[in-house]
Amino acid sequence: MRREGLGLGIVLAAGFGAPALAHDAVPGVTGHASLLLHPVFVFEEMLVFVAAGLMFAGQGRAGWREAIAALTVGMLAGAAVFAAEVTPFFAWAAPYVAGTVAGLAVLLDRPLPAPVRALGFAVLGLGAGVVAAQEGGDWRALAEVVATTAITGGAIVLAIGLAARGIVRLTGRIPLRIAGSWLAAVSLMVSALVLKFAF
Amino acid sequence: MALPRGAGSRMDRMPRYVRSAFVSVALVAATTPGLAHEAAGVAGGLSSGFTHPLFGPDHLVAMVAVGLWGAFLGAPAIYLLPVVFPMVMAAGGVSGIVGVELPYVEAGIAASGIVLGLFVALAVRPPLAVAAVVVGVFAIFHGHAHGTELPEAADPVSYGVGFVVGTGVLHLAGIALGSLVRWPWGRTLVRAAGGAIAATGLWFLAT
Numbered sequence: 001m002r003r004e005g006l007g008l009g010i011v012l013a014a015g016f017g018a019p020a021l022a023h024d025a026v027p028g029v030t031g032h033a034s035l036l037l038h039p040v041f042v043f044e045e046m047l048v049f050v051a052a053g054l055m056f057a058g059q060g061r062a063g064w065r066e067a068i069a070a071l072t073v074g075m076l077a078g079a080a081v082f083a084a085e086v087t088p089f090f091a092w093a094a095p096y097v098a099g100t101v102a103g104l105a106v107l108l109d110r111p112l113p114a115p116v117r118a119l120g121f122a123v124l125g126l127g128a129g130v131v132a133a134q135e136g137g138d139w140r141a142l143a144e145v146v147a148t149t150a151i152t153g154g155a156i157v158l159a160i161g162l163a164a165r166g167i168v169r170l171t172g173r174i175p176l177r178i179a180g181s182w183l184a185a186v187s188l189m190v191s192a193l194v195l196k197f198a199f
Numbered sequence: 200m201a202l203p204r205g206a207g208s209r210m211d212r213m214p215r216y217v218r219s220a221f222v223s224v225a226l227v228a229a230t231t232p233g234l235a236h237e238a239a240g241v242a243g244g245l246s247s248g249f250t251h252p253l254f255g256p257d258h259l260v261a262m263v264a265v266g267l268w269g270a271f272l273g274a275p276a277i278y279l280l281p282v283v284f285p286m287v288m289a290a291g292g293v294s295g296i297v298g299v300e301l302p303y304v305e306a307g308i309a310a311s312g313i314v315l316g317l318f319v320a321l322a323v324r325p326p327l328a329v330a331a332v333v334v335g336v337f338a339i340f341h342g343h344a345h346g347t348e349l350p351e352a353a354d355p356v357s358y359g360v361g362f363v364v365g366t367g368v369l370h371l372a373g374i375a376l377g378s379l380v381r382w383p384w385g386r387t388l389v390r391a392a393g394g395a396i397a398a399t400g401l402w403f404l405a406t
Contacts, residue, residue: 043245043356107282174278181282182367185289186359189346192293193355 035148038135039128039156048095048128049153051102051183052121053160057168058106058176063114067121071157072150074122078129079146083136092198095127096191103184107177128153244354248361251345252369257308257403258341260396262366264315265334266373267396271319271380271389276327280334281370285363287335288342292359295346307340312400319377319393341366 039045052071056064081091090097101120105112112120132149136142167175252258262284269280294301301307314333317323325333345362349355376392379385 043354043360047356047360107286178278178282178367181285182363185285185292186356186363188289189292189296189349189359190356192296192346193349193359196296 032144032148035135035145036152038132038145039149039152042131044095044131045128045149045153046156047099047183047187048124048131049156050160051095051099051187052124052153053157054106054164054176054179054183055102055117055120055124056157056161057164058109058180059111059117062111063117066114066118070118070121071125071128074125074127075129075132075146075150075153076125077122078126078131079133079136079142080129082130082133083139083142090198091126091130093191093194094123094130096187096194098123098127099187100184100191103180103182103187106180107184109173109177109180244357245361248358248363249365251348251362252365256399257305257312258344258366259369260399261308261311261315261337261341262369263373263376264312264319264393264396266370266375267377267389267392268315268319268330268334268373269370270374270377271322271393272324272327272330276330277374277377279327279331281367281374283331283335284338284370285366287338288345288366289363291339291342292346292349293342294339295343296349299343301340301343304340304343306404307337308344309400309403311337311340312403313397314400316393316395316397316400320390320397321393322390 039049052067056067059067078091078094098120102124105120128149129146132145133142136145164176164179252262265280265284269277272280291301315337318333349358377389380389
């Protein structure tokens with residue numbers, strides 16, 4: 001319960017804290033700090049990590065190691081394909097398609113088979129990796145941006161996952177399922193938008 | 200500090216979904232609003248998307264009516280209808296994004312207020328599946344209207360997030376108001392609110 005309370009506290013503190021700022025309007029923040037804040041200010045990345053957090057909360061503790069591994073491998077793969085300039089168009093839609101699937105999984109509140117769950121986390125990671133890699137230049141800068149995105153992304157996943165579990169304990173699973181429907185709705189529309197522009 | 204006698208027990212007697220609705224609305228109301236540039240970037244998209252259903256009275260009355268009717272029908276409609284609405288709205292949004300023509304969108308949006316408001320006012324209690332289909336049909340019109348606007352938004356992703364969350368907040372507001380049906384005076388108030396929503400929808404249809 002203490003961990004769920006911590007997650008809920010982090011989310012509440014974020015809500016009561018500083019107002020939302022535009023991506024390029026964080027005064028005086030540069031270097032590592034700017035990279036660390038990247039997932040917070042880039043909606044595509046935030047969507048991915050919120051989806052992953054809700055998935056963790058909805059799917060329970062089973063297979064969490066595999067899920068983290070799949071998310072990490074997906075991120076590395078996304079960064080690699082972007083760096084190699086072979087990014088297929090579906091990589092741009094990947095976070096939203098995965099967000100739709102994750103949202104539906106949370107909405108339906110059914111445990112997914114382990115391979116499907118791992119694939120979902122990998123595709124979420126792929127999307128985050130592609131978006132994050134846009135900030136990179138040479139391989140060193142790329143490694144730095146992927147590492148910082150992983151750190152902040154991991155913190156977001158943990159905070160959302162623990163907060164969602166705390167809310168589930170307090171109020172039942174309905175708010176989690178409603179959050180899943182919102183996530184699926186947003187992701188579905190943006191998937192359509194990205195695919196429309198891709199074609 | 201000691202609580203007044205019965206204060207805790209009254210809260211305890213509230214159904215969990217009522218507490219959830221109140222807590223959610225309170226949290227949203229308490230958070231700091233986005234203060235970044237107007238209609239630019241992520242914050243601009245989020246802000247325009249969030250305020251679109253709130254400041255568009257035709258959307259507002261229909262979405263409050265969904266929550267109100269859900270609360271009126273009780274569980275499981277109270278959470279099923281607000282889940283059906285955004286999902287079908289998203290499908291309608293996709294049709295708008297890809298350019299599918301849908302006739303009578305504005306009339307459909309106005310009709311949603313009239314029909315859902317009347318159902319609340321007249322205390323109509325159809326089977327759950329019928330209620331879900333009714334809400335879903337109207338959600339297509341709302342989604343299509345949003346979907347056609349989405350590609351032109353300053354930041355389509357954050358605009359999409361904003362208006363889905365804005366829609367959800369209106370549903371929660373409807374649920375919170377609808378939860379008053381537990382008391383006789385509240386039931387009258389909720390049915391009157393349904394009548395007011397229907398009248399507003401009629402006004403939109405006429406103008």
